[in-house]
Amino acid sequence: xxxxxxxxxxxxxxxxxxxxxxxxxxxxxxxxxxxxxxxxxxxxxxxxxxxxxxxxxxxxxxxxxxxxxxxxxxxxxxxxxxxxxxxxxxxxxxxxxxxxxxxxxxxxxxxxxxxxxxxxxxxxxxxxxxxxxxxxxxxxxxxxxxxxxxxxxxxxxxxxxxxxxxxxxxxxxxxxxxxxxxxxxxxxxxxxxxxxxxxxxxxxxxxxxxxxxxxxxxxxxxxxxxxxxxxxxxxxxxxxxxxxxxxxxxxxxxxxxxxxxxxxxxxxxxxxxxxxxxxxxxxxxxxxxxxxxxxxxxxxxxxxxxxxxxxxxxxxxxxxxxxxxxxxxxxxxxxxxxxxxxxxxxxxxxxxxxxxxxxxxxxxxxxxxxxxxxxxxxxxxxxxxxxxxxx
Amino acid sequence: xxxxxxxxxxxxxxxxxxxxxxxxxxxxxxxxxxxxxxxxxxxxxxxxxxxxxxxxxxxxxxxxxxxxxxxxxxxxxxxxxxxxxxxxxxxxxxxxxxxxxxxxxxxxxxxxxxxxxxxxxxxxxxxxxxxxxxxxxxxxxxxxxxxxxxxxxxxxxxxxxxxxxxxxxxxxxxxxxxxxxxxxxxxxxxxxxxxxxxxxxxxxxxxxxxxxxxxxxxxxxxxxxxxxxxxxxxxx
Numbered sequence: 001x002x003x004x005x006x007x008x009x010x011x012x013x014x015x016x017x018x019x020x021x022x023x024x025x026x027x028x029x030x031x032x033x034x035x036x037x038x039x040x041x042x043x044x045x046x047x048x049x050x051x052x053x054x055x056x057x058x059x060x061x062x063x064x065x066x067x068x069x070x071x072x073x074x075x076x077x078x079x080x081x082x083x084x085x086x087x088x089x090x091x092x093x094x095x096x097x098x099x100x101x102x103x104x105x106x107x108x109x110x111x112x113x114x115x116x117x118x119x120x121x122x123x124x125x126x127x128x129x130x131x132x133x134x135x136x137x138x139x140x141x142x143x144x145x146x147x148x149x150x151x152x153x154x155x156x157x158x159x160x161x162x163x164x165x166x167x168x169x170x171x172x173x174x175x176x177x178x179x180x181x182x183x184x185x186x187x188x189x190x191x192x193x194x195x196x197x198x199x200x201x202x203x204x205x206x207x208x209x210x211x212x213x214x215x216x217x218x219x220x221x222x223x224x225x226x227x228x229x230x231x232x233x234x235x236x237x238x239x240x241x242x243x244x245x246x247x248x249x250x251x252x253x254x255x256x257x258x259x260x261x262x263x264x265x266x267x268x269x270x271x272x273x274x275x276x277x278x279x280x281x282x283x284x285x286x287x288x289x290x291x292x293x294x295x296x297x298x299x300x301x302x303x304x305x306x307x308x309x310x311x312x313x314x315x316x317x318x319x320x321x322x323x324x325x326x327x328x329x330x331x332x333x334x335x336x337x338x339x340x341x342x343x344x345x346x347x348x349x350x351x352x353x354x355x356x357x358x359x360x361x362x363x364x365x366x367x368x369x370x371x372x373x374x375x376x377x378x379x380x381x382x383x384x385x386x387x388x389x390x391x
Numbered sequence: 392x393x394x395x396x397x398x399x400x401x402x403x404x405x406x407x408x409x410x411x412x413x414x415x416x417x418x419x420x421x422x423x424x425x426x427x428x429x430x431x432x433x434x435x436x437x438x439x440x441x442x443x444x445x446x447x448x449x450x451x452x453x454x455x456x457x458x459x460x461x462x463x464x465x466x467x468x469x470x471x472x473x474x475x476x477x478x479x480x481x482x483x484x485x486x487x488x489x490x491x492x493x494x495x496x497x498x499x500x501x502x503x504x505x506x507x508x509x510x511x512x513x514x515x516x517x518x519x520x521x522x523x524x525x526x527x528x529x530x531x532x533x534x535x536x537x538x539x540x541x542x543x544x545x546x547x548x549x550x551x552x553x554x555x556x557x558x559x560x561x562x563x564x565x566x567x568x569x570x571x572x573x574x575x576x577x578x579x580x581x582x583x584x585x586x587x588x589x590x591x592x593x594x595x596x597x598x599x600x601x602x603x604x605x606x607x608x609x610x611x612x613x614x615x616x617x618x619x620x621x622x623x624x625x626x627x
Binding site for chain 2: 010011012014017018020021022298300301304305307308309310311387388
């Protein structure tokens with residue numbers, strides 16, 4: 001280590017030698033950096049899952065433009081829209097198809113006494129082109145009443161229980177006092193708003209949710225002839241429907257709005273975003289504290305070196321060297337620890353909390369940047385080193 | 392170089408500002424012979440350390456003139472003073488070694504201030520220097536495991552390794568027992584004579600006085616006595 005740093009700087013790696021000379025302080029500093037890294041990683045991991053699950057919640061459907069209620073912040077929240085808008089939209093040239101999407105949440109009371117929260121997606125059987133690739137081939141099987149596709153990975157349900165569900169080996173369960181038959185599976189998984197999903201025909205949906213009527217779907221899905229025309233068609237539809245209490249957005253924009261809303265306006269997102277900020281702050285404060293104590297402890301030595309003719313930038317160099325060494329060395333245990341925590345969180349929440357390279361690089365760069373900030377703050381103490389005081 | 396390395400003319404100095412200002416030095420003039428060991432004595436507060444820090448470019452000259460190695464210090468900016476400090480060596484009362492660095496690395500600091508160089512030649516110079524001071528078996532020890540006398544010798548090696556023309560020492564023996572104190576000053580004098588180094592030393596220590604070529608005594612900011620001893624510096 002000393003050799004590498006010595007080669008790198010072309011001088012004695014005094015910063016590193018100083019840190020190494022005080023193992024207790026070094027250990028405390030590294031633990032601090034690792035802890036801050038872990039905080040940031042965990043928060044980013046959960047934010048990443050939030051983003052990921054929001055995006056996967058759109059997987060069961062395929063559409064270019066969505067007409068949603070004015071108060072619809074996410075896919076699953078908001079009022080319903082009137083189905084007659086579907087026919088008006090279809091009258092616009094360039095719109096090739098339209099379908100109502102019905103969504104609702106229901107509780108599945110399980111034999112073990114637990115309740116599982118399921119998000120129900122429903123499309124008319126004939127609207128196969130609006131179903132996602134996992135659903136489309138199986139859509140015809142949903143024609144009989146109360147036949148559904150069920151999520152393979154529902155939080156709180158043993159995956160083994162649902163792994164073998166097919167048309168030949170259906171799985172029957174009871175929701176809303178009705179017996180529902182799962183004749184296939186799809187993979188969406190648990191998110192922040194539900195433990196899993198089921199997919200059904202509009203008819204099954206209406207019998208599962210007796211208070212909903214066919215005339216008011218949750219969203220209206222539109223498909224266009226030419227994808228390049230989407231922005232123009234959105235503008236045209238907005239103009240046409242400007243007196244209706246609806247939002248017309250391209251599906252891509254709707255997803256982006258959903259992500260933005262849930263990560264910046266919902267408490268969940270805000271809390272985790274704030275957690276990242278806190279982690280960075282904790283890291284900066286710990287490294288600053290360690291470095292400024294270290295500078296204070298070495299003022300006499302620095303004053304001696306100053307008397308010998310070392311310029312001020314040499315001492316900045318020492319402190320920044322220490323900062324970077326701490327950031328780099330602290331990142332390693334922080335990263336390893338975070339992987340463990342990710343494994344633990346995935347196990348407990350059934351959310352896919354996973355490390356990815358992009359995030360690791362981002363946190364490493366952030367750690368080094370934060371270290372440099374701490375180091376720069378700590379160099380202010382260097383002004384206390386006055387060689388004239390040595391005599 | 393036969394010219395005097397240090398020439399001081401009508402040097403005055405004050406501490407504090409405005410009403411609280413107090414004059415510390417009064418009209419000091421002296422010139423120091425090359426290759427000599429000059430001892431500066433006097434009670435605490437007599438101004439001897441102030442003179443030393445002014446000569447050593449650690450303070451800015453306010454009034455009067457100091458010519459150090461032919462350079463006028465009066466009016467020299469901090470950058471110029473910093474550069475001049477690299478041309479002289481300092482030995483402090485406390486050894487002021489860096490506790491995290493070995494003897495070798497501490498001495499290395501005396502070389503690195505001059506920039507990069509041939510690594511092997513440097514290591515040889517360091518080892519030679521430490522051997523001259525009787526520390527050949529302590530080269531890779533941290534200061535924490537050296538005795539007081541050994542530490543002060545490492546500090547001398549650090550000051551001498553780059554071959555400065557002038558050494559400024561501030562009570563280098565104060566923290567040492569009689570024997571190691573005498574040993575340290577004898578070494579300093581021998582090395583100085585060998586290399587033609589001019590040494591200016593502030594001390595209270597009467598034992599050292601016997602080794603000096605010249606003794607200056609200060610009191611209340613004034614030079615009150617100037618004695619050249621019978622031992623003449625080799626070069627003059």
